[in-house]
Every structure is written in C-alpha cells, then in structure tokens.
Amino acid sequence: MEIVRGFGDLEAVIMDRLWEWDHAATVREMLDDLAPERRLAYTTVMTVMDNLYRKGWLTRQPDGKAYRYQPVSSRQEYSAELMRQVLTGSGDQVATLLRFVDHMTDEEATAVRRALRGRRTDGRDS
Numbered sequence: 001m002e003i004v005r006g007f008g009d010l011e012a013v014i015m016d017r018l019w020e021w022d023h024a025a026t027v028r029e030m031l032d033d034l035a036p037e038r039r040l041a042y043t044t045v046m047t048v049m050d051n052l053y054r055k056g057w058l059t060r061q062p063d064g065k066a067y068r069y070q071p072v073s074s075r076q077e078y079s080a081e082l083m084r085q086v087l088t089g090s091g092d093q094v095a096t097l098l099r100f101v102d103h104m105t106d107e108e109a110t111a112v113r114r115a116l117r118g119r120r121t122d123g124r125d126s
Contacts (some may be wrong), residue, residue, distance in 0.1 A: 005080065006059075010040075010048050015057065019075040024061065024068035 007015055014030060034040055049081050050057045056108035057078075060067040066101045073081075101109065 008048075010044075011052055011057075013091055014045070014052065015075075015078075016066075018058070018069065018071050024070035026063060026066045026068055028097065030064065030069075 002039045006012075013034070017030060017033060018025060027049055030049065031042055049058065049077060053060050053067075053069060057072055058069045060069045060073055062068075071078075071084070077099060087093050087096055101112070104112070
C-alpha cells in the first residue's frame, strides 16, 4: 500500500488553488495568485510544484519554456485516501469509524446512509 501523507503548508496552499481552479496552471500563474498573501520567490513556487509532480500529486505538460501543472486526483479522492490510511492504521477500524460517526452532523449521517444504500444497490458491497 502506498503511504499517503498530508501536504506541507505551501504544498497544501498550491494544491488547494489548483483544485479550486480546476485547470492546469504555470508556476508564474501560481506565483501571481499567491503574491497578495505571500512574498515568495519564483524558484520557491517552482520547487514546490516540481516536488508535488515528483511525488505523483501533479501532472505537467510543456507550455513553451514552462510547464502547466494539474492535480492527478481530486480533493475528494485525496481526502478519502488520507481517511483510509488513518482508518487502516488505527488498530481498531470499527471503533475508530464509530467514533468518527459519533461526531457527524445529522446531515452528514444522512448523506452517508444514502451513499451506503446506493452502494448496496449497485453491487459494490462485496
């Protein structure tokens, strides 16, 4: 099983932006977007985006002398994998899951029940 880890601070900010934008972006576009909030060097943003690419979180396509980067998976897929990793490493998956459910809002619990009913009817409950 591949180990999924949380992102570092700047990695998380960059991934959040890319997920929000839902399109590929260059380092320059990212730097320009982050400029009002953070004073960063171009090379810092380039290094972080390249690291995310090397870790398998971003794809990249040439765009002139630069690259356009895009997330490999959605925010929801990433979050689900983090949750799966925590659950697997918890020691007692059922107890951990029940504790998690105890903290859900009524709306969240209703959504989970609907999803589970849908999962049973589409044949994925094996």
